Amino acid sequence: xxxxxxxxxxxVWKQKNNKAKGSFESYQVKNVSSEMSFLEMFDVLNEQxxxxxxxxxxFDHDCREGICGMCSMYINGRAHGPWHETTTCQLHMRExxxxxxxxxxxxxxxxxxxxxxxxxxRTAFDRIIGAGGYISVNTGNAVDANSLxxxxxxxxxxxxxxxxxxxxxxxxxCPNASAMxxxxxxxxxxxxxxxxxPERKIRAVNMVQQMDTEGFGSCTNxxxxxxxxxxxxxxxxxxxxxxxxxxxxxxGSKQG
Amino acid sequence: xxxxxxxxxxxxKKLQMSLTGLFLILFLLVHCYINAQIFYMDGGKRFDEAxxxxxxxxxxxxxxxxxxxxxxxxxxxxLLLWSKNRSRRSVGYQVSAGNKxxxxxxxxxALLGTLILMFLVLHLFKFWGPNRFSQLTGGGELKxxxxxREEFQLTWVVVVYVLGCISLGWHLIHGFYSAFQxxxxxxxxxxxxxxxxxxxxxxxxxxxFALMPIAFYMHWVI
Numbered sequence: 001x002x003x004x005x006x007x008x009x010x011x012v013w014k015q016k017n018n019k020a021k022g023s024f025e026s027y028q029v030k031n032v033s034s035e036m037s038f039l040e041m042f043d044v045l046n047e048q049x050x051x052x053x054x055x056x057x058x059f060d061h062d063c064r065e066g067i068c069g070m071c072s073m074y075i076n077g078r079a080h081g082p083w084h085e086t087t088t089c090q091l092h093m094r095e096x097x098x099x100x101x102x103x104x105x106x107x108x109x110x111x112x113x114x115x116x117x118x119x120x121x122r123t124a125f126d127r128i129i130g131a132g133g134y135i136s137v138n139t140g141n142a143v144d145a146n147s148l149x150x151x152x153x154x155x156x157x158x159x160x161x162x163x164x165x166x167x168x169x170x171x172x173x174c175p176n177a178s179a180m181x182x183x184x185x186x187x188x189x190x191x192x193x194x195x196x197x198p199e200r201k202i203r204a205v206n207m208v209q210q211m212d213t214e215g216f217g218s219c220t221n222x223x224x225x226x227x228x229x230x231x232x233x234x235x236x237x238x239x240x241x242x243x244x245x246x247x248x249x250x251x252g253s254k255q256g
Numbered sequence: 257x258x259x260x261x262x263x264x265x266x267x268x269k270k271l272q273m274s275l276t277g278l279f280l281i282l283f284l285l286v287h288c289y290i291n292a293q294i295f296y297m298d299g300g301k302r303f304d305e306a307x308x309x310x311x312x313x314x315x316x317x318x319x320x321x322x323x324x325x326x327x328x329x330x331x332x333x334x335l336l337l338w339s340k341n342r343s344r345r346s347v348g349y350q351v352s353a354g355n356k357x358x359x360x361x362x363x364x365x366a367l368l369g370t371l372i373l374m375f376l377v378l379h380l381f382k383f384w385g386p387n388r389f390s391q392l393t394g395g396g397e398l399k400x401x402x403x404x405r406e407e408f409q410l411t412w413v414v415v416v417y418v419l420g421c422i423s424l425g426w427h428l429i430h431g432f433y434s435a436f437q438x439x440x441x442x443x444x445x446x447x448x449x450x451x452x453x454x455x456x457x458x459x460x461x462x463x464x465f466a467l468m469p470i471a472f473y474m475h476w477v478i
Contacts, residue, residue, distance in 0.1 A: 077351035077352050082356075103350050103351045105350060176341035178266075205257060205262075205265075208266065212265055215344065216266075218270055220270075220337075220341070221362070221433070222358040223362070224357040236443060238437065239437055242440035245265075249259075249268075
């Protein structure tokens, strides 16, 4: 692919802190290489801002390999930008051409309050996992890896659900700011394996209750979450979460 | 948790929507079957027999009470969920994904439902209301076939009915699939079948309903 440079106009959400009222600011970024990642383009912009004595734009990032889930930009109306199953750090500037205007916003959800600029607080996800995303194991030596037979299809489905990196794109993309895809992935990878069995009757219920407490919306089966998920977590997981919930409702104890 | 608590979480409320919605789908099927009797072209003989049964049978009349209760839950819970879900994002996006990540009708269930409700009010006012009123006041059942023939000569009534059926079709395309998803039945194995049956149902049933006013208006049935 031909390498080229471009000049871009960025409209970025700036917000001093959680309490402040934010607004969009425009920036001109010059000589952006088509081989840069989207975050590298932001690095260039921030260096430019620092050199001019201005405050750089705050954004989340960590591994820059597409596996940590930290980068959280809503780019021109799309979570992590327009590429399928891609995080922001893996979106490359060859997507854009000279003279483009790009609007960058933080994840918008009341359950994800803005900390600063493009950085949002996603600890609501940690509290949901704390409410039920665990298993009970005996202390002592680890059991032999092959002592619990698990059929291949189940193992694959559990693994597919476990690839969820908790980035929050599902919430950002959902018109209801629902966290159902995330919760369903976290319930699914445990529900599919024998290790997750002891807490089966309370896990889904407890996690759903925590999800409601955190202020996420409810699922209306629209599917925007699945379309934007960088790990391709499927809606079948939400069906499974609903089944787990129903199972607990119809046969569970009063615990939980 | 007790039953009430189970039905009060976000999934519980969706279960209310799903179960009442599936009941309404069953109702549509029966209603469509009964009304399609007009297409026997026998001057409404079979239709009036069927309508007489539905209007006087004790079991059917009892289920009718349940139908109104379920309809009420479906409408109220749907509107409550819609307003609650909208409040979950106080600051909206400058640029929205639009139809790139989801279908317009799946995001417009409350709007489509409200359109169906507006149609339903007119529909009850035109047929169900006068008939029950006549029954309760000792006037006996109305000749519903004659009433249909009369009402469906009015252009605006036919237009509203066709628009109501179109709204119903779009509402069903998402609603049918969504009801099964909420019950957790859209597994890898069944989701294709459910989707296909759902789309078929959402096209065929509203189409048959829409053909009724059109058929009277165009004098295909007399």
